[in-house]
Amino acid sequence: MTARPLDREEFSWHNITVLAMEMNNPSQVGSVPVTIKVLDVNDNAPKFPRFYEASVCENAKAGQLIQTVSAVDQDDPHNGQHFYYSLAPEAANNPNFTVRDNQDNTARILTRRSGFRQQEQSVFYLPILISDNGQPVLSSTGTLTIQVCSCDDDGHILSCSPEAYMLPVRLSRGALIAILACIFVLLVLVLLILSMRRHRKQPYIIDDEENIHENIVRYDDEGGGEEDTEAFDIAAMWNPREAQAGGASKTRQDMLPEIESLSRYVPQTCAVNSTVHSYVLAKLYEADMDLWAAPFDSLQTYMFEGDGSVAGSLSSLQSATSDSEQSFDFLTDWGPRFRKLAELYGASEGPAPLW
Numbered sequence: 001m002t003a004r005p006l007d008r009e010e011f012s013w014h015n016i017t018v019l020a021m022e023m024n025n026p027s028q029v030g031s032v033p034v035t036i037k038v039l040d041v042n043d044n045a046p047k048f049p050r051f052y053e054a055s056v057c058e059n060a061k062a063g064q065l066i067q068t069v070s071a072v073d074q075d076d077p078h079n080g081q082h083f084y085y086s087l088a089p090e091a092a093n094n095p096n097f098t099v100r101d102n103q104d105n106t107a108r109i110l111t112r113r114s115g116f117r118q119q120e121q122s123v124f125y126l127p128i129l130i131s132d133n134g135q136p137v138l139s140s141t142g143t144l145t146i147q148v149c150s151c152d153d154d155g156h157i158l159s160c161s162p163e164a165y166m167l168p169v170r171l172s173r174g175a176l177i178a179i180l181a182c183i184f185v186l187l188v189l190v191l192l193i194l195s196m197r198r199h200r201k202q203p204y205i206i207d208d209e210e211n212i213h214e215n216i217v218r219y220d221d222e223g224g225g226e227e228d229t230e231a232f233d234i235a236a237m238w239n240p241r242e243a244q245a246g247g248a249s250k251t252r253q254d255m256l257p258e259i260e261s262l263s264r265y266v267p268q269t270c271a272v273n274s275t276v277h278s279y280v281l282a283k284l285y286e287a288d289m290d291l292w293a294a295p296f297d298s299l300q301t302y303m304f305e306g307d308g309s310v311a312g313s314l315s316s317l318q319s320a321t322s323d324s325e326q327s328f329d330f331l332t333d334w335g336p337r338f339r340k341l342a343e344l345y346g347a348s349e350g351p352a353p354l355w
Helices: 162-166 173-199 226-231 240-245 276-289 316-321 329-334 336-345
Strands: 013-021 029-037 053-057 065-070 084-087 097-101 106-111 123-131 139-151 157-159 215-217 298-300
Touching: 053 065, 065 139, 084 097, 097 123, 329 336
Parallel strands: 053 139, 215 298
Antiparallel strands: 013 029, 065 106, 084 123, 097 106, 123 139, 139 157
């Protein structure tokens, strides 16, 4: 009687000692050694003895031998071991490789086609079914790994690594890493330079065509001096009525040449008693009629001293219209209110007045 299950593959022989004694006289004892052999049954499937890894050249022909495989089985049948090899059911229609049984417990792995390409597929996995001749029949599946390699014309393997296949001739892996590192450093430097240029403060550039603005000038005091002439043309403040009296039509000095060229749309003469309001309206009409001029607007306020009196304007701006700075004969035409001034500044042939 066995005390536990037996495994021939673990212990094929067992040694025991059998004791015998008399029932009426226990001192009479005898012993005998017994050797027990465990008989074999087919309880182990065959398998590959090691991991098989084969290689196939890219220029391999159809029917070319790439690997020979064998199998082992821990069972020990009376008539010896016999193994059968075939493709696993899931790979029965494999278009790339086939298995041919040699009937001597080995098998050959052959190619079914030619023209393997490492870039398309670099590794193939081929499942192989291995069966024995025991009762019951046991089988197992072993996988053969096949790598596609680059070979020379004689079939000698040059390289089976896809990375090495892409390397130029006589270029080591270390050289490739150095080249890639240099390219990376150059890219980083270029990005830094572009970033610094982008964040650099750009100078403000004024476009002459866009330098158009409204200019409002207010003069509340007389004789501003040189401060008024530094930023503005004093001819722009000329009295339009005095200009009409001189027989010429004065146009705005801050007007672009394009606007001045279309001044024919504006009446060339203004009435003597016209106001500044009518003058501004005329210039506004001139700007509105010009379809090509930019919106260049300028509003200037004029305050003429003595406006509406017999003497006219007393502004110092009109001093340039006098024929002579020492001629005051026009004071006699201003009436009795300015007679005293006419006597003081007028030319007199008599003796000097007594005060």
